[in-house]
Amino acid sequence: MAHVGNGSTAAEDEDCFEDAYDRIPAACQMDLHSAIQETQCALNLVLNDKFSEALELLRPWRRDSMYHALGYSSILVMQATMTFEQRDIQAAMVTIKEALQTCQRFRKRNSVVGSISSLISKQTNLQEEEMHAEICYAECLLQKATLTFVQDENMISFIKGGIKIRTSYQIYKECQNRLNESQDEASDSFRQFEGGVKLGIGSFNLMLSLLPQRILRLLEFIGFSGNRGFGLSQLREGASSHSLRAILCSLTLLFYNTYVSLILGTGEGNLVEAEALLEPYQQKYPKGSIILFYSARIATLRGNFEKARARYEECISSQQEWKQIHHLCYWELMWAHSYQQDWTKAYYYADLLCKESRWSKAIYVYQKAAILSMMSEEEVKKTGEDIVELFRQVEGLKQRLAGKSIPTEKFAVRKSRRYKAANPVPLLIPALEMMYVWNGFTIVGKRGDSTEALLVTIETAEEQLRNDATPSEFHPDDSCLVQMLKGLCLKHLGRLLQAELCFTQVLSSEARIRYDHYLVPFTLYELGLLYKQQGDLAKATTYIENAKTNYKDYSMESRLHFRIHAALNSLKGTPVSTP
Incomplete structure (x- = not known):
């Protein structure tokens, strides 16, 4: 391949690399270096919300350049996974298949995974391209696996997706071996290759390390392994590099610290690191919706709900091309208002999600009904909504992903079945229960005023149950839910002895629970x-191990096992995240 034929100087090339949204070179021919540089230009456009322009830049070369193919397919895959529209999924699948074919043309011949150690010598560009083709091919395989899970519901598709992930993992391991053998390489091409390896190996190790031991043992049998510390170090090194994938390493770490560690861990995300990672990109892309979104998310996790809401609203107004980013903001705004029990505004965003987003209609409708349940009769009347009818819709909206029902949807369906009866017994504080499902009490716990206000609401529900003259069959379950949530509020307010009494009250009522069996293992956790907070690590381990080994077949079991895995790691002295 030849170089970009636009007569640009090295200094001009550097301008393109940093400020692609100001000037894009017109490429006549393409070599590896120029392809990486132009893909960086497209990435800059994406980060400045110029999604169509990024696609236009990449489209002409997507069948002749592995990096253009990877960049083009990445944007369409991201769009498909955000919209869940079948036409977007099909368009992305066609593109990713083309991208794999493009990458395959540059890969070493007669090799499924390839022995990377024999691929490169410094003198030959062809072997250099083969090296990059392996990384690009591995990334494309992961994208295709993601689409396979989203597109089809059957188990065959699930297995096919798993095979693609395993092949991708093997390629990354081979590439890492090559990297370890060549520490003296100093070319820009090699640094770009190194960035790709660190992104892949780091992400695989980090995500595999989150898996509960019983799942990980099975995966280790077929060649997977996960080391959290190593994964984090690889991603941090990649984020601090000057490679094309530096921003992708940063975004992976941001996602881990602001979402994964909260939902699948103990809620101890490293916000100091998240802020440090985001800071340079805030300078570079001050109005970029992705950067604004993470800035808002960090503010939420800090308990600064007012700042978070302002940032989410700024994110919404920053671009109109990808409405799906608006939907992410609606979800977060719904919770930001819920944390402060501004149910009218929370309902507004839940209603928008029901009308506009296809991600999970069952969750959105359940969430809207749950929020309405927290409002006064007069407020509900103003909305024109029928709470009972909304709950009855939930079961029919359930979907499947990768051949499996989605756990939170199953939970919502099971809870909404209370409304099937002719005279349903209303759920007591359903919006607060869902807040717990998403680990929201950990977030509210950062704000004493909001936690106190939640405690008042929970104690009002407790009083309502106490004064119930004709307790229903759901009374014991509702009482246990109230005690667990009350205990969480008391814990975050530093009233640890009272919190302990609430939790032990749930455990002593175990035999009386009829439906919400998840409450006991979650309370043990x-x-x-x-x-652990009191420093009694032996007792902490005993209770968490009890939840792990003695309970099964309850709602959101897999979610709790993820959290248990993170908690036990922290108790063993293996930090889940840096303080």
């Missing part, structure tokens, strides 16, 4: 964390 929370009590374990409480003992």
Whole structure:
């Protein structure tokens, strides 16, 4: 391949690399270096919300350049996974298949995974291209696996997706071996290759390390392994590099610290690191919706809900091309208002999600009904909504992903079945229960005023149950839910002995629970964390292990096992995240 034929100087090339949204070179021919540089230009456009322009830049070369193919397919895959529209998924699948074919043309011949150690010598560009083709091919395989899970519901598709992931993992391991053998390489091409390896190996190790031990043992049998510390170090090194994938390493770490560690861990995301990672990109892309979104998310996790809401609203107004980013903001705004019990505004965003987003209609409708349940009769009347009818819709909206029902949807369906009866017994504080499902009490706990206000609402529900003259069959379950949530509020307010009494009250009522069996193992886990906070690590371990080994077949079991895995790691002295 030849170089970009636009007569640009090295200094001009550097301008393109940093400020692609100001000037894009017109490429006549393309070599590896120029392809990486132009893909960086497209990435800059994406980060400045110029999605169509990024696609236009990449489109002409997507069948002749592996990096253009990868960049083009990445944007369409991202769009498809955000919209869940079948036409977007099909368009992305066609593109990713073309991208794999493009990458395959540059790969070493007669090799499924390839032995990378024999691919490169410094003198030959062809071998250099083969090296990059392996990384690009591995990334494309992961994208195709993602689309496979989203597109089809059957188990065959699930297995096919798993095979693609395993092949991708093997390629990354081979590439890492090559990297370890060549520490003296100093070319820009090699640094770009190194960035790709660090992104892949780091992401695989980090995500595999989150898996509960029983799942990980099975995966280790077929060649997977996960080391959290190593994964984080690889991603941090990649984020600090000057490679094309530096921003992708940063975004992976941001996602881990602001979402994964909260939903699948103990809620101890490293916000100091998240802020440091985001800071240079805030300078570079001050109005970029992705950067604004993460800035808002960090503010939420800090308990600064007012700042978070302002940033989410700024993110919404920053671009109109990809409405799906608006939907992410609506979800977060719904919770930001819920944390402060501004149910009218929370309902507004839940209603928008029901009308506009295809991600999970069952969750959105359940969430809207749950929020309405927290409002006064007069407020509900103003909305024109029928709470009972909304709950009855939930079951029919359930979907499947990768051949499996989605756990949170299953939970919503099961809870909404209370409304099937002719005279349903209303759920007591359903919006607060869902807040717990998403680990929201950990976030509200950063704000004493909001936690106190939640405690007042929970104690009002407790009083309502106490004064119930004709307790229903759901009374014991509702009482246990109230005690667990009350215990969480008391824990975050520093009233640890009272919190312990609430948790032990749930455990002593185990035999009376008829439907919400998830409450006992989750309470055991929370009590374990409480003992950890008090410094009694032996007692903490006992209670968390009890939740792990003695309970099964309850709602959101897999979610709790992720959290248990993170908690036990922290108790063993293996930090889940840096303080």
